[in-house]
Amino acid sequence: MTDRPDRAAPEEESPLEGRRVTVMGLGLHGGGLAAARYLAGCGARVTVTDLRSPRELAPTLEQLPREVRCVLGEHREEDFAGADLVVKNPAVPRTAPLLGRAPAVTTDIALFLAHWRAPRRGEPARPGPLVAITGTKGKSSTAGAVAALLSQHLPGTRLGGNITISPLSFLNDLGPGDPVVLELSSFQLGDLRFCHRHNSQRPHQTLPREILFPDLAPSVGIITNILPDHQDYYPSLEEYVLDKEELLLSLRGEALCLVGHQPPWSDRFRRTLGSRPGVTLEVIARETVPPGLLPEQPLLRGDHMLGNLALAASAARYLGVPPEVIRAGAETFAGVPHRLEHLGQAGGISFINDTAATIPEAARAAARAYPGRTILLAGGSDKGLDLAPLAEAGAEAVAGGGALVLLAGSATERLLALLEERKVPFHGPCPSLKEAFSLALDLVRVPARGRPQGHEPSGTVLLSPGCASFGMFRNEFDRGNQFRDLVREALAAAPEARREAPS
CATH class of the missing domain: 3.40.50.720 (NAD(P)-binding Rossmann-like Domain)
Known part of the structure; x- marks a missing residue:
């Protein structure tokens, strides 16, 4: 202590x-x-x-x-x-x-908002703009990109929330006008509504209203997408989406709402915002971003990652970042840890950490971002989701000359029947990540079909589980950190390695 x-x-x-x-x-x-x-x-x-x-x-x-x-x-x-x-x-x-x-009940997000916006020594508070970001997948990458682009123009920008950084940890570092970017999960958003409901039933409160009845009220609200998730927690997909929509309901005044192009959800969000006068809604895809705002060849890979970058660029543009600054920042933005994170390369073998892919659709998107010879490490614990997209990801990896290596877990047990039904070959399930990684190395070192023996091995070892991590790991970040350690050991043993993994 x-x-x-x-x-x-x-x-x-x-x-x-x-x-x-x-x-x-x-x-x-x-x-x-x-x-x-x-x-x-x-x-x-x-x-x-x-x-x-x-x-x-x-x-x-x-x-x-x-x-x-x-x-x-x-x-x-x-x-x-x-x-x-x-x-x-x-x-x-x-x-x-x-x-x-x-x-009375509150949250760390509510405490932050109350303090950040409170008057100081009798003077009005001067908080900067708040960008609040949610969505099933892509919210961390989008939040990281927004913070990176804003920081190019406004160096006091801070990033926090569900990205494992509580905004309370940087509260004292914020100056007048400094922007704050918050990634918010469905749990965090729903908890803000829960505070209102719980505390309104207990009227004799002496604590400040701002702590008990939190008001998010962002300058920019972003919803990246909606996909089935956390169905082991929510009784239905509708209940999950209602928590996400708390972000929309908090918008007011001249706020901007950005949503990824995803009918019918983007259409629903437009209807939800119909009751919020003054709020502007823009449906964003890479194609809708003004010419010249995004680089033609960014570092990020995958259509889903480029969509996240488009949302971030649109938010930065609204908040006054010059177009040339946005383009320069977008050109060098390499993503955030645990989301298609390139850890290094040994010879022709690349290692990618996408542990934050905790739903099947995310693993499928990751596999499509690396369409060549990919050894996909997937599987884990169950969230009550349709596993068909994960089976598709495995099939596409195998079809590209790669392989599917499974981690043990309750979701993997359900996945096996689906893979066998679709005649998708697989390896495992492995009882540990170390065993799965060792098997993946053996597989990627085997010469690809049509290439002679002795030819330098090539391909991608991709951790994109498409499942939750509970049981084998403390959480998905523990899973990603363990993968990072295994990659670091493999790179250290390879004299030709390019070590890009953080030390």
Whole structure:
């Protein structure tokens, strides 16, 4: 644990000072940690509670201020009923009974918005523009691209949200007018509505309204696409989409809404925005971007990635970034970690980390971005989704002279029958990523059909699972980091390697 918390506003008394605040779900992605540090800095009496063990949470626990009280391996009712405020982690189900005992509920996103927009020393706040981005896939890449393009013109731009960076962690670094880009999951957006519903049923509140009834109100809202996802959590696809539409319902005034070209969803979003006077909707595809705004040969690969870049360029243009600056930034933008991330090359073999492909459609898009000889590592745990696109991805990899290597998991068990029915050959399922990677190396080193023995091996080893990671890994980022480590070892053993993996 650390000795000093992050002071939120040391020159002013915080409305949270002395309040009993429980952070429900410390987690491993930074949101719970940032909330606890922020609250301690505000002078709150902070309790962190998580069902995981101290061993599992050790890297995060080491960064907590010493005055934070921790309850691990269990949740205690008194930490909820006796609190003034509970900060909900997005991974905590809204139906959790203990949340019902909380007098008030908020989130790290809500705390950030309330503080960022609060007056300082009697002066009006001067926050910069907020760009809020959601969608089933592509939201991280689009958010990263928006932040990169804005930073070329406005160096104070900061990126946070679902991309594993809580905006509370950079709150003190923001100056007047600095833009903020937030990637928001369906869970985070739905939680903002949950705060409104929960807190409106408890009228005798003494905390600031901005904390209890969060108002996203972005200058630019972006929805990249809608695909079936999280159907192990939501009772229907419609419920999932309603959470995504919270972003649309928060737009007002002169805001701009950008949506990827995807009928019928883009048509539905136009109807949803019909009740928001003053909001402009633009349906974006690469072809609709004004000529000269995007480079002809960007570093990104895949039609889906180029669509994300088109959305980002459109947002930057609306916020005043000069076209020549946008083009230059788009030309050098290489993407974000874990999304078609090029890790390096040994001879003719490239290694691509696309662990964030947690739905079948994303794996299919990744396979199509690398249509040559590709060894596709796929499979994992089940989210209740149609696996046909993942079977198609495997079939296309095999048809291109590559192979399909499966990771074990509950979704893989369902996938096997589909592959056998379609006569798609596969290897595995492998009980570990290390075994799957070793098998992939053996396969890619075999000379391609029609090439003589002794010819330098060539192809792509692509991790694009199309499934969730639970069971074998802590999360999809752990899966990607393990893959990165395996690639680093392979590159170190290859004298001709180009090491592009982060150290």
